[in-house]
Amino acid sequence: MDDKQSKNTRILSIYQRLSSGKLINKAEEAARFGVDERSIQRDIDDIRAFLDDQAMTDGDTRQIAYDRKRKAFLMEGFQSPLMTNGEILAVSKILLESRAFTKEEMSVIIDKLIAGCVPQKNMKLVSDLLANEKFHYVELTNPAGILEKLWDIGNDIKDRHLMEITYHRQGSTQEPVKRIIEPISIIFSEYYFYLNAYIVEKDDADVYRHKYDYPAIFRVDRVDSYRLLDKKFSLPYADRFQEGEFRKRVQFMYPGRLQQIRFRYMGKSIDSILDRLPTARVFAQDETGYTIQAEVYGKGIIMWLMMQGELVEVLSPQKLREDMRSTLSKTLSHYDG
Numbered sequence: 001m002d003d004k005q006s007k008n009t010r011i012l013s014i015y016q017r018l019s020s021g022k023l024i025n026k027a028e029e030a031a032r033f034g035v036d037e038r039s040i041q042r043d044i045d046d047i048r049a050f051l052d053d054q055a056m057t058d059g060d061t062r063q064i065a066y067d068r069k070r071k072a073f074l075m076e077g078f079q080s081p082l083m084t085n086g087e088i089l090a091v092s093k094i095l096l097e098s099r100a101f102t103k104e105e106m107s108v109i110i111d112k113l114i115a116g117c118v119p120q121k122n123m124k125l126v127s128d129l130l131a132n133e134k135f136h137y138v139e140l141t142n143p144a145g146i147l148e149k150l151w152d153i154g155n156d157i158k159d160r161h162l163m164e165i166t167y168h169r170q171g172s173t174q175e176p177v178k179r180i181i182e183p184i185s186i187i188f189s190e191y192y193f194y195l196n197a198y199i200v201e202k203d204d205a206d207v208y209r210h211k212y213d214y215p216a217i218f219r220v221d222r223v224d225s226y227r228l229l230d231k232k233f234s235l236p237y238a239d240r241f242q243e244g245e246f247r248k249r250v251q252f253m254y255p256g257r258l259q260q261i262r263f264r265y266m267g268k269s270i271d272s273i274l275d276r277l278p279t280a281r282v283f284a285q286d287e288t289g290y291t292i293q294a295e296v297y298g299k300g301i302i303m304w305l306m307m308q309g310e311l312v313e314v315l316s317p318q319k320l321r322e323d324m325r326s327t328l329s330k331t332l333s334h335y336d337g
Contacts, residue, residue: 010035011043018047018064023072044073083117088126096133099191102143107134140191144221150186153195153226157183162200162208162229168222176224180208182233184215187247193220194253196246200233208233214297215246217255248278249297256298261320265290267311276304291315302327 010033014024029040048064055061061077083091092110101109110130118126156163163183168176181197188194195218200208208231249258265273266289273292274280280294302323305312314321 006033007039007043010039011046014040014043015047015050018073018075021075023067023070023074025072085118085122085126088113088118089129092126092130093133096130096137098188099138099140100188100193101147102145103137103139105145105147106137110134142221146193146220149220149223149226150193153183153220153223154186156226156228157185160232160235162231162233163197163226164229165218165226166224167218168224170219170222179216180229181216181218182210182235184235185246186220187253189247189253192253194218195220195223214255214257217250217253219253246297249295251296251298251300251304254298254300254303256300258295258297259317259320260293260295261301261317262291262293262315263305264313264315265292265308265311266313267308299323306331 010029014029018024024040024044026037026040026044029043030037033040044064051062051064055063062075063077064073065076066073092113095110095113096106100106114123114126114130153163160182163181164178165181166176166178180200182200183195183197185196186193187196196215197218199211199216201211203209262283267273270282270290273290274282277292277294277296279296280292282290283293284291302320305314305324306327314324
């Protein structure tokens with residue numbers, strides 16, 4: 001190994017150990033690499049110069065300090081909180097694909113992400129890569145600015161106030177319905193933000209009780225108005241709503257009771273099934289396919305099963321099997337005659 005390679009290896013070794021929180025003693029390093037202490041000092045000076053450059057371009061706060069008590073060098077500070085080019089590009093594309101906001105809102109959000117998370121020298125490159133997608137961004141059919149509404153409802157969830165909302169159902173020509181709810185979480189799925197909440201009603205003792213033992217789901221852009229009530233609700237820790245667990249079990253944000261289902265899958269891409277249904281487990285497998293068991297909420301699962309066509313057969317529960325048969329019969333009736 002020539003002197004240049006030897007020096008590069010030495011510097012990289014010292015840098016790696018400093019980055020992982022190790023202490024560097026000049027005498028020990030000199031003995032380790034068979035050089036004098038002045039060479040180690042120059043290596044540390046090179047690393048310091050590199051970090052100074054990173055601080056100017058990427059906001060990196062790391063620096064090399066000397067601990068006199070332990071007679072060793074150590075690294076202090078934090079690596080740049082800025083995102084890499086690949087990270088900001090990936091996040092921005094996911095945002096654009098979500099179509100969650102109006103075109104104006106999306107443009108502002110992407111610009112702020114680039115300005116706040118991308119090193120100055122890379123801003124134009126990232127902006128240019130996203131410019132075409134921003135220009136051709138297509139809003140949803142009925143775009144609605146909901147950022148302020150999301151923030152207000154999020155605060156209400158934190159404060160655990162009962163809330164009165166007026167809500168218009170999809171496809172309904174009737175007047176909006178009024179509900180008293182316990183708001184518990186906001187979830188994003190399939191282009192829209194949803195409010196999960198328990199619908200409550202007063203009983204004979206004038207006490208609010210859950211109307212159902214599972215949460216209702218309201219599309220936030222369909223909430224016409226909302227106001228806080230003076231009454232708060234309690235949420236015992238043992239009964240707290242676990243958003244992540246709920247997401248694993250709901251399809252297309254259709255609410256309903258929790259149920260165990262079992263179905264046959266005769267396709268080849270078992271990974272796509274397990275990815276779509278996080279609670280799914282392969283119960284059995286043979287040469288014709290897989291028997292899968294999963295836990296799901298509501299009837300949204302029917303929509304997803306229908307999308308699989310002839311590749312699935314519902315085995316249980318019997319009610320779901322009958323619902324699938326009825327849905328398939330209605331679908332076939334469209335092609336009669």
